[in-house]
Amino acid sequence: MLICAVPGWACRMSVAHMTLAPSSPTEGSAAAPCLPTLYVRDARHLHVALADGALGMNVQSGSLSLGFYLRSKLLGKVRRRVQEMRYTSSTSTKIDLSHNESARLATDALLDRGLGAYREALTLEAEVDFLSQEEKDYIMRNVKNPSSSGSELEEEQGQDGSDAVSQTSVTYFPVDSESDPPELEYGWPASEWSYHLQGMPTVEVFLQSDRTVSVRDLLREGISKATSVLAIVMDTFSDVEIFCDILEATRKRNVSVYLLLDDANLHLFMEMCANLQIGSSHLTRMSVRSVCGDTYCAKSGRKFTGQVKEKFVIIDCTQVLAGSFSFAWLSWQVHRDLAVLFKGSGVKAFDLEFRQLYASSKPVPGFPPPSPSCPSVQLTD
Incomplete structure (x- = not known):
């Protein structure tokens, strides 16, 4: 003993x-x-x-x-949850969906002072390491310092004696929110109020494991049948055949195409165009722009931006093919992907999402905006 x-x-x-x-x-x-x-x-x-x-x-x-x-002090929000799972208890806990301030402080420390400060913040907040190594690497690779315009804004806000640094994490950005969004150059064939005329929403699910249906063939058939507009949001675009399908739709059937590509993978599309010797002169009735995910901004003004992971294709504003697929050979041949086909009023949510993404998009260097002489799809608003 x-x-x-x-x-x-x-x-x-x-x-x-x-x-x-x-x-x-x-x-x-x-x-x-x-x-x-x-x-x-x-x-x-x-x-x-x-x-x-x-x-x-x-x-x-x-x-x-x-x-x-x-x-x-109390345990961090996530650590407390982990402890509850590690040690059995007869009392059930209600799910906590509130903001995790400890996680914000640790993320700000990572942005401002690196991994060492991140670990110190976790220790002080009694919180678990909630970021994977891949996430930490992504944040550190994409961190940006405050722009000069942001610094000027901080100085103006600090003249009244308030804390200028603390003002940079608010959600009001005059430079972005007070500028005019880009117009849909070729118009839009349907107004948001017309969806109730298209019947009840229908949904069909297509799995890569189902060998009787090819998601890629389904997409190509939809593009070939488009008569007015194709609106595409995609993370990766390097599929040459699908690119040719889109070019044929614009040149032979006068289909207007709006292409929004994830900014981080935009270089893959540019490289494909260069290898095929396709330039802006070949992209008639086609708008190519880049788009990013949301931006996380620390109180110091340092920030990083995420990627676009949503992927969908709107066809004539009557149907949408969405899913986990990418416009790339690996996605069609070896990756496990799925696709969902929406019709009827189910298209409305994608229509509104596309317009919001387009409003925040940026032009791609080397792909100038279309000529004003290009005819537009008649708006129904």
Whole structure:
């Protein structure tokens, strides 16, 4: 039998079990925390998390180390959830969908001072490491310093004595929100109020594992039947045959094409065009623009932007093919993808999403806007 003591606690341990309980306070000493007796069968390794502290014990080579660490604050939101899952409890907890301030502070630290500061913030906030290595690498690769215009805005905001740095993380960006969005150069064949005339929404699901239906062939057939407009949002575009299908639709059937490509993978499309010797003169009735994901901005003004992961093709504003596929050989041949075909009023959500993405898109260098002389699709608004 081995007996050890820490202030306010008594620990009695044998090979079979261990009992830990508050000891009686001596005269002039502070009372121990009011905690229940803990009984552990396996003394080889003990790690118990208490409501207001954590107990750690390791028995190795006959030596015993015991430490009790009182916490001055609550656990981080995610760590608290993990602890609830690690230690069984009869009480059920309600899902917490609130903002995680600890995660924001740690992410800001990563943006401003790197991985070391990120780990320090996690320790101070008693939070788990919630970012994978891939996510950390992405953030560090894409971090940007505040622009000169942003710095001027900070100085103006700081003249009244307020904290200029803290003002940079607000969601109001005059440079972006007060500028005119780009117009749909060739018009749009349907207004958002006309969807109720197209009947109930219908949905069909197509899986890559179903060899009777090819998602790529389904897409190409839809492009070949388009009569007025094709609106495409895609992360990767390097499929030459689909590119030719789109060019044929614009040149032989006067179909207007709006192509929004993820900015991070835009170079793949540009390289394909260069290899095929296709330039802007060949892209009649076709608008090519780049688009990004959302932007995370720290209080210091440093920020990074995400990618576009949603992928869909609107055909004549009457049907949409959406899914996990990309316009690339690997996606069609070896990757497991799925596609969902929406018709009827189910197209409305994609119509509105495309217009919002187009409003935030940017022109692609080397692909100038269309000539004003180009005829447009008649708007029905």
